[in-house]
Every structure is written in structure tokens, then in C-alpha cells.
Amino acid sequence: MAGKEQWDxxxxxxxxxxxxxxxxxxxxIPDAAIVANGPLWCYFYxxxxxxxxxxSIGQRFFCTQPDNNAVVYGTEECLLELxxxxxxxSSPSVLLIENSCAVSLxxxxxxxxxxxxxxxxxxxCIDSGGLIGGFWEGYRAAAKxxxxxxxxxxxxxxxxxxxxxxGCTVGYYNAGSDLKELKRxxxxxxxxxxxxxxxxxxxxxxxxxxxxxxxLVIHEELGGNLAQYLQQQYGIxxxxxxxxxxxEGSLHWLKTxxxxxxxxxxxxxxxxxxANTLSKKLRTNIRDIERLWGDLQFERTLVAxxxxxxxxxxxxxxxxxxDTGSLTVVLHDGIPSCSIPDGxxxxxxxxxxxxxxxxxxxxxxxxxxxxxxxxxxxxxRAVPNVICQNIALPVCDEVILSDRPFMGLRGAxxxxxxxxxxxxxxxxxxx
Amino acid sequence: xAMNKRYMxxxxxxCSCSMPGVWCAVAHNEGAVVIFHSPxxxxxxxxxxxxxxxxxxxxxxxxxxKQYTAPLITSNLQEEHSIFGGTDQLKQCIDYVVxxxxxxxxxxxxxxxxxxxGDDTQAIxxxxxxxxxxPVMTVPCSGFLDGEYYAGFYYGAKVLIDRFMxxxxxxxxxxxxxxxxxxxxxxxxxxxxxxxxSFGLQVHCHFPGYASLEDICRVPTSELCxxxxxxxxxxxxxxxxxxxxxxxxxxxxxxxxEYPVGWRGIQSWIREIGKSLGQERExxxxxxxxxxxxxxxxxxxxxxxxxxxxxxxxGRPLLHFQPEWVMELLDLxxxxxxxxxxxxGLTEEQKEAMEQELKKHTVVPxxxxxxxxxxxxxxxxxxxxxxxxxxxxxxxxxxVLPPLGVGGLIQQLNKLARLARRSxxxxxxxxxx
Numbered sequence: 001m002a003g004k005e006q007w008d009x010x011x012x013x014x015x016x017x018x019x020x021x022x023x024x025x026x027x028x029i030p031d032a033a034i035v036a037n038g039p040l041w042c043y044f045y046x047x048x049x050x051x052x053x054x055x056s057i058g059q060r061f062f063c064t065q066p067d068n069n070a071v072v073y074g075t076e077e078c079l080l081e082l083x084x085x086x087x088x089x090s091s092p093s094v095l096l097i098e099n100s101c102a103v104s105l106x107x108x109x110x111x112x113x114x115x116x117x118x119x120x121x122x123x124x125c126i127d128s129g130g131l132i133g134g135f136w137e138g139y140r141a142a143a144k145x146x147x148x149x150x151x152x153x154x155x156x157x158x159x160x161x162x163x164x165x166x167g168c169t170v171g172y173y174n175a176g177s178d179l180k181e182l183k184r185x186x187x188x189x190x191x192x193x194x195x196x197x198x199x200x201x202x203x204x205x206x207x208x209x210x211x212x213x214x215x216l217v218i219h220e221e222l223g224g225n226l227a228q229y230l231q232q233q234y235g236i237x238x239x240x241x242x243x244x245x246x247x248e249g250s251l252h253w254l255k256t257x258x259x260x261x262x263x264x265x266x267x268x269x270x271x272x273x274x275a276n277t278l279s280k281k282l283r284t285n286i287r288d289i290e291r292l293w294g295d296l297q298f299e300r301t302l303v304a305x306x307x308x309x310x311x312x313x314x315x316x317x318x319x320x321x322x323d324t325g326s327l328t329v330v331l332h333d334g335i336p337s338c339s340i341p342d343g344x345x346x347x348x349x350x351x352x353x354x355x356x357x358x359x360x361x362x363x364x365x366x367x368x369x370x371x372x373x374x375x376x377x378x379x380x381r382a383v384p385n386v387i388c389q390n391i392a393l394p395v396c397d398e399v400i401l402s403d404r405p406f407m408g409l410r411g412a413x414x415x416x417x418x419x420x421x422x423x424x425x426x427x428x429x430x431x
Numbered sequence: 432x433a434m435n436k437r438y439m440x441x442x443x444x445x446c447s448c449s450m451p452g453v454w455c456a457v458a459h460n461e462g463a464v465v466i467f468h469s470p471x472x473x474x475x476x477x478x479x480x481x482x483x484x485x486x487x488x489x490x491x492x493x494x495x496x497k498q499y500t501a502p503l504i505t506s507n508l509q510e511e512h513s514i515f516g517g518t519d520q521l522k523q524c525i526d527y528v529v530x531x532x533x534x535x536x537x538x539x540x541x542x543x544x545x546x547x548x549g550d551d552t553q554a555i556x557x558x559x560x561x562x563x564x565x566p567v568m569t570v571p572c573s574g575f576l577d578g579e580y581y582a583g584f585y586y587g588a589k590v591l592i593d594r595f596m597x598x599x600x601x602x603x604x605x606x607x608x609x610x611x612x613x614x615x616x617x618x619x620x621x622x623x624x625x626x627x628x629s630f631g632l633q634v635h636c637h638f639p640g641y642a643s644l645e646d647i648c649r650v651p652t653s654e655l656c657x658x659x660x661x662x663x664x665x666x667x668x669x670x671x672x673x674x675x676x677x678x679x680x681x682x683x684x685x686x687x688x689e690y691p692v693g694w695r696g697i698q699s700w701i702r703e704i705g706k707s708l709g710q711e712r713e714x715x716x717x718x719x720x721x722x723x724x725x726x727x728x729x730x731x732x733x734x735x736x737x738x739x740x741x742x743x744x745x746g747r748p749l750l751h752f753q754p755e756w757v758m759e760l761l762d763l764x765x766x767x768x769x770x771x772x773x774x775x776g777l778t779e780e781q782k783e784a785m786e787q788e789l790k791k792h793t794v795v796p797x798x799x800x801x802x803x804x805x806x807x808x809x810x811x812x813x814x815x816x817x818x819x820x821x822x823x824x825x826x827x828x829x830x831v832l833p834p835l836g837v838g839g840l841i842q843q844l845n846k847l848a849r850l851a852r853r854s855x856x857x858x859x860x861x862x863x864x
Contacts, residue, residue, distance in 0.1 A: 006527065011502060017472035045479070100543075102544055102576070372482060373482060376486070381496065382496040
């Protein structure tokens with residue numbers, strides 16, 4: 001084959017633009033505003049992506065709409081005009097100005113233009129078009145840029161049993177419910193969460209982060225770099241684990257955290273009690289349904305999602321929920337630096353397009369945990385009898401309106417419920 | 432009633448990109464491969480569009496599996512290429528694509544990045560073609576810089592015309608439909624097909640999308656080309672331009688007439704077809720038949736709609752929305768239009784142009800957003816181009832693409848009637864597509 005680089009069919013891959021990823025981080029800061037310094041097309045795409053999880057994003061996400069002349073003369077005029085309008089109509093605590101691809105090549109002094117606009121808040125300026133990369137690159141760049149401009153209160157006194165949650169985002173599927181469950185479990189286990197930057201904490205809350213005992217990284221592909229940075233800058237230690245899925249998975253996650261923070265075993269009493277009750281309930285109900293419908297077993301299973309979600313969920317699936325047969329995990333963001341659990345074959349979702357196509361084509365009578373994207377490929381190739389469950393964006397064929405997480409103890413119930421009900425519906429489909 | 436609107440942005444210029452247009456022009460053409468000379472993310476954006484279309488067709492039971500979808504490859508421009516240029520990267524990408532995917536032809540689309548860098552993609556395309564002996568074509572657009580979606584679509588189709596079509600003898604009673612509009616199984620194509628069958632015409636080709644190389648070569652044999660494209664939009668303009676190009680090159684006439692939108696438009700279109708074929712009598716019969724079809728449905732809906740007070744709310748400029756068919760539709764069922772509100776997101780020029788257009792079709796009072804709140808309160812249904820946040824009223828969201836033919840109007844009437852039948856006190860939005 002010509003050259004060393006491989007060019008894969010985008011059709012088999014899941015990603016967005018860095019513009020969206022950067023906007024996602026700031027969308028998760030309720031008192032932040034965002035200006036996309038680029039064309040409406042890029043802005044509309046990012047806005048649509050974020051709107052389901054942040055319905056009011058339209059009120060604080062703006063677009064400069066530069067025309068062809070801006071490529072020659074710069075975006076100063078349209079950017080100034082918009083900044084003046086933003087300054088008059090809202091009072092954000094921080095403003096992100098993110099440049100799209102073409103605008104980032106022009107070389108405008110965005111910080112200088114923002115200073116000229118005399119904005120009443122700190123302004124974070126980054127190039128964040130597709131040249132930077134996709135969603136994950138954009139999020140990481142925006143997070144780093146935020147903390148460069150918005151320093152934390154000094155780490156003078158560490159509050160015991162406090163954590164920050166890093167790498168959370170409004171841009172993951174069902175993220176709101178998952179975060180709620182994480183907070184609930186941590187609180188039950190005796191921790192206090194100081195801040196979750198990029199997923200609901202205000203600038204004031206984020207400013208207190210340095211007082212936390214530990215930074216807990218939930219999605220390493222998003223928060224790993226940030227954790228390292230905050231450790232270097234403020235001395236906050238961090239712990240990066242796969243997110244908690246399943247009952248045993250959640251208990252293991254909490255125990256590992258407890259060991260890191262020198263918590264005694266009593267702190268887990270409440271959560272252990274809940275886990276015991278749920279286990280009994282699950283066991284009773286599932287055994288009953290198994291007697292009628294058989295067990296949940298598949299020859300082939302494919303899990304496709306961002307790496308932390310895919311790996312964490314695959315663990316729970318394999319160890320607690322189903323007999324998975326051969327288990328292949330497609331990592332939407334590519335191969336991570338963290339260690340990969342045993343018992344699964346890993347595929348780089350940003351490359352290996354032929355392999356991904358092959359896996360989907362051969363998934364007949366199997367299980368797919370993924371997104372509407374993989375499901376569409378199954379439909380287009382008329383691959384029969386695959387049970388599908390959405391765990392990652394993009395999602396076009398399902399809606400979750402109530403608080404039903406995938407993570408944690410409640411998530412274990414919810415996921416079992418979904419898997420079993422899908423399986424039972426499949427068995428009953430009209431022939 | 433508050434008039435906070437979802438998705439309302441004052442559009443100062445372009446709102447789309449030419450690359451997805453290029454993609455759509457050949458996305459389902461057997462043997463095609465599309466390369467975006469762009470960062471990788473641009474490919475994902477187009478892929479998301481395609482995903483939406485896929486589920487849209489499933490939702491309406493129009494999906495066909497195992498249809499060819501062209502591989503979409505991006506050259507993966509990165510920051511380093513903005514300094515050193517991306518032509519080497521593009522050439523290597525093309526070489527890889529030829530070896531791996533064995534395409535019949537390659538369509539290159541340029542991103543705004545490629546345009547700003549100044550990469551000579553045409554030269555690379557020529558070099559690659561000479562080396563591999565397969566057509567490698569490109570278009571004169573760069574992302575959002577040199578035209579929008581329809582420019583990409585038009586030029587994508589134009590290069591296919593210039594490259595593959597040859598003058599041939601005519602096949603009697605055959606028609607090529609120009610434009611995509613949901614594909615050969617979409618309601619628009621089906622509606623047009625049925626109308627054409629009334630004249631003994633057969634659609635033997637859809638171009639540029641859903642066309643194999645054999646189909647593309649068949650276009651010049653058509654007796655007539657019919658552009659699909661609503662109203663006076665860029666879509667309509669670009670399809671008529673394409674039709675004109677085919678006529679100039681191959682002598683295939685096209686129906687140079689307003690798209691069949693609204694009952695007046697439909698009649699006029701049918702008569703124009705009749706005139707162009709020398710079948711004026713048949714055309715009148717078709718008009719009578721379609722009139723009966725429409726009146727039958729209108730009669731069914733009249734019971735629900737004739738007492739309804741409607742306010743029409745407009746936030747799209749005239750380029751993207753022509754209101755005539757809406758006025759006509761409401762008049763057909765005897766619904767009372769209490770007034771028209773022009774949203775504040777329109778510029779002053781856009782408001783003036785829309786007002787002038789509206790006055791050609793109605794004497795109903797026209798209000799600015801600031802003064803229109805009173806009539807909104809009194810309305811039973813709001814027919815609107817933009818969703819209002821306040822869902823206490825029943826809102827009918829007007830489609831961006833106007834409904835085609837009597838089938839399209841019937842679909843709108845049925846939905847409107849269903850909205851009118853909603854329980855009193857229950858508001859909400861019903862989408863007109």
C-alpha cells in the first residue's frame with residue numbers, strides 16, 4: 001500500500017470536531033459563554049450536538065459568522081460586534097472564544113480583540129477546529145486553556161474526604177444520570193464532591209478544587225491529562241480508574257478509592273448494604289426470567305463507545321450480566337494509555353475501518369452495545385438478529401427522559417433491565 | 432405569549448458547507464469514492480448528516496438495505512500542512528484509496544482549510560488520474576468559502592456531466608429527474624413519477640445521486656429532464672442550472688418552470704409539461720384528476736380546520752421560505768388567518784422583502800414581533816418557521832423544503848388537521864415533514 005499512513009472510511013468511525021469538544025467543556029460550566037469564531041455550519045453542528053444534554057445552550061453559545069472577506073482581512077470586525085452584543089446581553093463568568101479551522105489559519109490576535117472589547121470576564125482563546133482533532137482533543141485543549149486562565153484558590157488546607165471528578169462531560173450519552181449516580185454513591189460512602197469541571201460546576205465551585213484530597217478521573221481520555229496538569233500545578237494527587245459499572249464493579253471502584261484515601265471499611269457499610277439488597281433483587285428476578293426465556297448468552301458481542309465507557313461496560317457485561325462469547329471492544333477515541341482488562345479483543349475505532357466493517361457484518365445473532373452509528377451499518381448490510389443497546393452517542397433511535405444511569409448500582413439494575421427486555425422483545429418478534 | 436424561539440439565528444451569510452453537497456451528489460453512486468481534502472473532523476460531520484437521513488428514511492418506511500454508499504475518506508490535514516501545504520498528503524491519500532478501494536472514479540472536495548492554504552487540488556487530481564488511469568475529479572469550492580451546500584452539489588454533478596456523458600440518440604418517453612430529495616424511494620420522486628406516468632413518461636434515471644456509471648451515461652438519451660428543487664431557493668436554482676447545462680451540451684430539453692408547490696404551482700407545472708409534450712388535453716385531464724384528489728382530502732380536513740384561527744410566524748428570509756403555498760393551503764380549507772408575524776431575527780431588508788412578497792398573496796395584517804403578541808394569544812394554531820419555547824399553543828412547524836405536488840399538500844393538510852384535533856389545552860409542536 002502507498003505510504004505509511006492509512007486513510008480509513010470515515011463511515012465506520014465515530015467522532016466529531018474539536019470545536020464541539022471544546023464547546024462541550026464550557027457548556028458544562030453553567031456560568032460560561034461560548035463564541036464560535038467560524039462559519040454557521042460548524043456552529044450549528046456543535047450546538048445541535050450539545051443541545052440534548054444542555055437545552056439552554058443556545059442562550060450562551062454564539063457565532064461570529066465570518067464571510068470570505070474575513071479570510072483576507074481578519075475576523076476582528078465580526079468578532080468585536082458579537083462580543084459587544086454578548087457583553088450587553090449576558091454576564092458570563094468566563095468566555096471561551098474558539099476558532100474554527102480556517103479562522104485559526106488567519107492568525108488574528110483573538111486575545112487582543114477580546115481585550116479591545118473590554119469583556120467583563122476572563123476570556124479563554126483557543127484554536128479548536130478540526131486541525132486540532134476531534135471531540136477528545138477539543139475537550140482536552142479547552143480544559144487546559146480554562147485552568148491556564150482561571151487559577152484555582154491555593155491549596156492551603158486540604159479538606160478531608162473530598163474529591164473532584166475529572167473528565168466528565170455533557171457530551172457523552174446519558175452523562176447527566178451517570179454523574180448523578182456517581183455523586184450519590186460517593187456521598188453515601190462518605191465523600192464530598194467539591195467540583196466537576198466541564199459537567200455542571202460553576203467557576204466559583206471550580207475555584208475551590210485545590211482543597212480536594214484527590215482528583216478522581218472518571219473518563220481518562222478526557223480528564224487524564226488535566227489530572228496530571230493539576231498535580232503539577234497544585235499538587236493535587238489523582239486516581240484514574242475505569243468508571244464503575246455493575247454492582248461488583250462499583251464496589252471495587254469504591255474500595256480502590258477508599259484504599260487510596262485511607263478510608264476505613266465502615267464507610268462502605270451503607271453502600272454495601274444497598275448493593276446486597278440490589279443483588280438479591282436482581283438475582284431473584286433474573287433467575288425467574290431465565291427459567292422462562294433461557295439465559296442471556298451470545299456467540300459474539302461487540303461493544304463500541306469512548307474507551308473508558310467501552311472498557312468499563314465490557315467488564316461488567318462479561319463478569320456480571322451476560323455470557324458474551326467472543327467479546328470485541330471498539331474504542332471510539334482510539335487505543336488508550338491505560339491498561340486493558342483481560343478477556344476482550346480491542347479495536348482502534350479511529351483506524352481499522354475494514355476490521356470494524358467486518359465485525360459488524362459478522363455479528364448476526366450477536367449483541368451490540370454501541371451507538372446508532374454502528375446500528376445503522378447493521379441495518380444497511382441487513383445483518384439479521386442482532387440485539388442492540390445504545391451506550392454512546394450518536395443516538396438517533398432512542399430517547400431517555402428519566403433518571404436511568406448506566407453507571408453504578410442503579411445503573412446495574414437499569415442495564416440488566418434494558419438487556420433483558422431487549423432480549424425478550426427479540427424473542428417475541430412477529431415472524 | 433412570549434416569543435422566545437429555539438434555533439433562531441440571524442443569518443448574515445452562508446449557513447452551510449460545500450463539502451457535504453459534493454458528498455450527497457455521489458454518495459450512493461456505484462463505484463464512487465469521495466475524498467475530502469480536509470481535517471478528519473469534516474468527514475464526521477458529513478457522516479452525521481448521512482446518519483440522520485438513514486433514520487429519517489427508516490422512520491418513514493422508505494429504507495432500502497444493501498444500497499451502495501461511497502466510502503468517505505478524509506486526507507487528514509493537520510496543523511503542519513497549513514505551513515508546508517497539503518498536496519503531498521492528498522496525493523498519498525489518493526494513491527492509498529485507489530489501491531485499497533479500487534474505485535471507478537474519485538470525487539475530491541476541498542475544505543476551507545485547503546482553500547486558505549491554497550493547495551492546488553486540481554493539479555494533484557490530474558497527476559493522480561494520469562498515474563492510475565481512473566477519473567479523479569474535483570470541484571471549484573472550498574468549504575464555506577466558495578459557495579454553500581448547493582454549490583458543492585451542483586459542481587459535483589457538473590463534473591460528472593462533463594466527464595461521463597456523451598451525446599446519444601433519444602429514448603422516447605423517458606425522463607431524468609435532477610436532484611436528490613430523498614432519493615428514488617422518497618415521496619417527492621414518487622409523486623413526480625406518478626404525475627409523469629399520466630403523460631406516458633417513464634423516469635429512467637435519477638441524477639446525480641443514486642446513479643451508476645451506466646445511469647449517468649443514460650441521461651443524454653432522455654426525452655426530458657425535470658429539476659427537483661423547491662421554490663426560488665438555491666436548491667431550485669442549482670438544479671435548473673444543471674438542467675440547462677445538460678440541454679446546452681446534449682440538447683435534452685428540461686422543464687424550465689416553477690416547481691410544483693402549492694395548488695396554483697402544481698396546475699401550472701402540469702400544464703407546462705403538457706405544453707412541452709404537445710399533450711395539452713392530457714394535461715387538463717391530469718389537472719382535473721389532481722384537483723379531485725386534493726379536494727377530496729381538503730373536504731375531509733375542512734371540518735377540523737375551517738373554524739380554526741391561524742397565525743403564521745415567519746423567521747426565514749425569502750431565499751429560504753416562500754409563503755404562497757401556506758396561504759393557499761389555509762384558504763383551501765377555509766381556515767382563518769388572523770395575522771402574520773415577522774420574527775425579529777430577520778434583518779430589516781429581509782423583513783421588507785418578505786412583506787412585499789406576502790402582500791402579493793394576502794391582505795392579512797402583518798406584524799413585527801414586538802407588536803404581534805396580541806394576535807398570538809388569540810390564535811388556535813401557529814404555523815411557524817421557528818419553534819417557540821412556549822408550547823402552550825399548538826405549533827405547526829413549516830418544512831424547510833416546501834411540499835411537492837398534491838401528495839405533499841395532502842400530507843400537510845392531514846398533519847394540520849391532526850394538530851387541530853388535539854385536546855383542548857394541549858399545546859406542543861407538530862413537525863410538517
